Amino acid sequence: MAAAAITSIPQFAGLKPQLPSISHCKALVSVQPVKRRGQGALGARCDYIGSSTNLIMVTSTSLMLFAGRFGLAPSANKVATAGLKLEARESGLQTGDPAGFTLADTLACGAVGHIIGVGVVLGLKNIGAL
Secondary structure, X not given: OOOOEEEEOOEEEOOEEEOOOOOOHHHEEEEOOOOOOOOHHHXXXXXXXXXXXXXXXXXXXXXXXXXXXXXXOOOOOEEEOOOOOEEEOOOXXXXXXXXXXXXXXXXXXXXXXXXXXXXXXXXXXXXOOX
């Protein structure tokens, strides 16, 4: 077992630190070195490009971008009403896309696709299927 390092906690009176006295034994603390035990649940695996995690993330992001581009999800130019119907609206954002898919839509749909993909990956990891 590794030897414990002894260090003292600095004591302050106002803004000036007090030097620890020899009789003040409560200020001494032993610090044990931290042992690393594997990677745990947060370990990252660098698998090949066609890994199951990669396929899930690509599929979920692609489906969300497809839904936003072809009008199946709300976007800057198609807002959802109270009855969850999509209505066309002029947002004032510039786009070169015939369907009116803007940069903001691309970023938003990509982010939502990643959130869905992470949820699927973590859910499958939790049940042990991945």
